[in-house]
Amino acid sequence: MNDNGIEKRVLAVLKDTLKKDYTIEQIRTNGLASLEVNSMTFLMLVTNIENEFDIEFDDDEINYEMFGDFDKFCTLIEKRMEG
Secondary structure (H helix, E strand, O other): OOOHHHHHHHHHHHHHHHOOOOOHHHHHHHOHHHHOOOHHHHHHHHHHHHHHHOOOOOHHHOOHHHHOOHHHHHHHHHHHHHO
16 A cells, blocks of 8 residues: 555645546546546646655656556656656
């Protein structure tokens, strides 16, 4: 399980970027892919996540599959934060 603070911050970025009200449980149950993100929104989400956590994803990590599982995505962020 990820740090609850990371999950809440990711959720806040998702809500702000997508302008929709989600819960962590909705996203965990339905998956991030269910958010109906298009290519522009995807890039905005990646950029906003990088800015929120002061991290940078490697180019080969940036793909739609990175949003496939909420817990795995939060773990990826946590790893990036650790260096």
